[in-house]
Amino acid sequence: MHRSVELEKAYRLLNHGPVTLVTSAHGTARNVMAASWAMPLDFDPPKVAVVIDKTTWTRALIEASGEFALNIPARQIAAAVLEVGNRSGRDGDKFAACQLTTFAAEKIAAPLVEGCVAWLECKIIDEVHQQQSYDLFLAEVVAAHADPRVFDGHWHFADDALRTLHYVAGGAFFQTGAECVVQG
Amino acid sequence: MHRSVELEKAYRLLNHGPVTLVTSAHGTARNVMAASWAMPLDFDPPKVAVVIDKTTWTRALIEASGEFALNIPARQIAAAVLEVGNRSGRDGDKFAACQLTTFAAEKIAAPLVEGCVAWLECKIIDEVHQQQSYDLFLAEVVAAHADPRVFDGHWHFADDALRTLHYVAGGAFFQTGAECVVQG
Numbered sequence: 001m002h003r004s005v006e007l008e009k010a011y012r013l014l015n016h017g018p019v020t021l022v023t024s025a026h027g028t029a030r031n032v033m034a035a036s037w038a039m040p041l042d043f044d045p046p047k048v049a050v051v052i053d054k055t056t057w058t059r060a061l062i063e064a065s066g067e068f069a070l071n072i073p074a075r076q077i078a079a080a081v082l083e084v085g086n087r088s089g090r091d092g093d094k095f096a097a098c099q100l101t102t103f104a105a106e107k108i109a110a111p112l113v114e115g116c117v118a119w120l121e122c123k124i125i126d127e128v129h130q131q132q133s134y135d136l137f138l139a140e141v142v143a144a145h146a147d148p149r150v151f152d153g154h155w156h157f158a159d160d161a162l163r164t165l166h167y168v169a170g171g172a173f174f175q176t177g178a179e180c181v182v183q184g
Numbered sequence: 185m186h187r188s189v190e191l192e193k194a195y196r197l198l199n200h201g202p203v204t205l206v207t208s209a210h211g212t213a214r215n216v217m218a219a220s221w222a223m224p225l226d227f228d229p230p231k232v233a234v235v236i237d238k239t240t241w242t243r244a245l246i247e248a249s250g251e252f253a254l255n256i257p258a259r260q261i262a263a264a265v266l267e268v269g270n271r272s273g274r275d276g277d278k279f280a281a282c283q284l285t286t287f288a289a290e291k292i293a294a295p296l297v298e299g300c301v302a303w304l305e306c307k308i309i310d311e312v313h314q315q316q317s318y319d320l321f322l323a324e325v326v327a328a329h330a331d332p333r334v335f336d337g338h339w340h341f342a343d344d345a346l347r348t349l350h351y352v353a354g355g356a357f358f359q360t361g362a363e364c365v366v367q368g
Binding site for chain 1: 338353
C-alpha cells in the first residue's frame with residue numbers, strides 16, 4: 001500500500017535513522033542492497049546522503065544510471081533484508097533469491113520493494129570527488145511515497161509487522177520502539 | 185558511566201541511526217546542539233558525516249576548532265535534548281539552561297554530555313566544498329566511549345531510561361525498541 005508524500009515532508013521518512021534497501025537499475029540489470037548509512041541532507045528540495053561501497057554491483061548501476069531509490073523496510077520483511085545483505089547481485093537476481101517483489105517507481109527506473117513502508121526516489125548530484133574518496137553519494141529526492149497505514153505526514157506505528165528497523169550488527173535489528181513525547 | 189570503545193567498533197554506536205547531541209568548544213566558548221542527520225561513513229579508521237547548518241553557533245565553533253563530539257543521548261535526558269533543539273547558544277550557555285552536565289573528552293576540547301550512553305570524539309576532515317555547499321562535515325573518530333550498562337561491543341537495552349532515541353518531528357522521539365533477531 002503506498003501513497004505519495006509531499007516532497008517537503010520526505011525527510012521525515014528517513015529522519016529517525018532506519019535501515020534502507022537501495023534499489024537500482026540500468027538497462028535490463030537491476031539490484032537491491034541493504035544500507036544503514038543513509039540520512040537526510042536537506043529539506044527543500046529534499047536531499048539525502050548515502051554510502052555505497054565501490055565493490056558493490058549497486059554502485060555500478062547507480063553510476064551508470066544516475067538514480068537509485070531508498071526503500072524503508074518494515075519488520076515483516078526483516079528476514080529478506082538480512083538475506084539481501086548476505087548476497088551479491090552479481091550472482092543472479094537478488095530480488096528473486098530473496099523473494100522480494102517490486103512495483104514501478106514514478107520518476108526513476110529503479111524498482112521499489114513491496115513490504116517496505118516508505119520509498120524515496122533519488123537522482124544523484126554530480127559530486128565525483130566525494131563518490132571516489134568517501135563512497136558518499138548525495139542525491140535529490142524527486143518523488144516520495146509511504147504506506148498510509150503508518151505515515152500520514154508523521155509516523156504512527158501500531159502493528160509491529162509494520163515497524164521500521166534499525167540495523168546494529170551480527171544479524172540483529174532493533175525495531176522502532178515506543179513514542180516518547182516530552183514536555184519542551 | 186563510561187568506558188572506552190575500540191575504534192573499530194565505534195561505528196556501531198551510530199549505526200542504528202539515533203539522534204545525537206553535537207558538542208563543540210573554542211577558547212572559552214562551548215555549545216551543544218541536537219542533530220539527527222549524522223551517520224557512520226567508514227569503519228577503519230572510523231569516520232562520520234554530520235549536517236551542521238551555517239546559521240548555528242556550533243558551526244562557528246567547529247570551524248574554528250576543527251573538532252566536535254557526537255553524544256548519543258538516552259531517554260532519561262529526552263526533555264533536555266528537546267530543549268537543546270529549541271535554543272541558540274548565542275543566547276547564553278545552553279548546557280546550564282538545559283541542565284546538562286559534562287565531563288572532559290580524551291582527545292578534543294569539546295565537552296561530553298552526562299546522561300548520554302555513547303560518545304564519539306571527532307576531528308573534521310578538510311573538505312571545504314562540502315561544508316560550504318551542503319553544510320556537510322566529514323570527520324574522523326579519534327576516541328569513543330560508551331556506557332557499559334548498555335554497550336559491551338553490542339547494544340543491550342534493558343532499562344527504558346537508557347534506551348537511545350530517534351527523532352521524528354514536532355517534539356516527538358521514538359525510543360530504540362525491541363531487538364528483532366531473524367534467521368538469515
